[in-house]
Amino acid sequence: MEESILFEIAEGVAYITLNRPKVYNSFNREMALAMQAALDQCKGNEEVRAIYITGAGKAFCAGQDLQEVVAEGGPELTTILTEHYNPIITRIREIEKPIVAAVNGVAAGAGANIALACDVVVADEKASFIQAFSKIGLIPDSGGTYFLPRLIGFQKASALMMLGDKIGAEEAERIGMIYEFFTSDCFEEEAKKLAKKLASMPTKGLGYTKRALNYSLNNEMNNQLAIEDQLQSAAGQTEDYKEGVQAFLEKRKPVFKGK
Secondary structure, eight states, X not given: OOOSEEEEEETTEEEEEEOOGGGTTOBOHHHXXXXXXXXXXXXXXXXXXXEEEEESTTOSBOOBOHHHHHSTTOXXXXXXXXXXXXXXXXXXXXXXXXXXXXXXXXXXXXXXXXXXXXXXXXXXXXXXXXXXXXGGTOOOOTTHHHHHXXXXXHHHHHHHHHHOOEEEHHHHHHTTXXXXXXXXXXXXHHHHHHHHHHHTSOHHHHHHHHHHHHHHTTOOHHXXXXXXXXXXXXXXXXXXXXXXXXXHHTTSOOOOOOO
């Protein structure tokens, strides 16, 4: 039986591939739990300095496998959220390492929102994003109602969620939903290059940046300034900060170790 999640580490990057291509990498319980386990490995492994999430085959992820939901004895929606998707979103935001979502094809429903919870989202020119929930009478989950309005604004997010429109990669970049899109002939190369670049950067500093951004989603300005002070002090104690300053003074390229 084929593994639902493929996992490997190379050059400081952990590659997580959603691997149910016959059903467009839609999630079932096995895949969701395997995804959580893969993210846990990334968090605890100092060798991992960046994470790269993509899909096998033509799709990134079509969301929930509805065959599992309607099957006799299948999980209830509350179980799917509390045990499958919410723990994935929580891990993505709490792991203090940069996470790249390389959206190689359609990203629908929970698949779209898992991608949008990542730190840097890039897409193939043929990829698309769909808030498909309204088409079956559900609401956006997996952090969709939290992240999407903050990425593209309340009105645009509301319309996309209610109408269930498909957004192409170029439009997604234009409205700020994703960082960048690439043509199909160079997408994988460019997306992996980005992950490798992040893996070579000051990992702790990037982690503190991620923590500060998480706080910013709910903080008022004075509290955020205090958080910046606290995290900047911590960043200033890292080996990578010392290396960065020394390299600047010596007019050379820094060699960061993620410490």
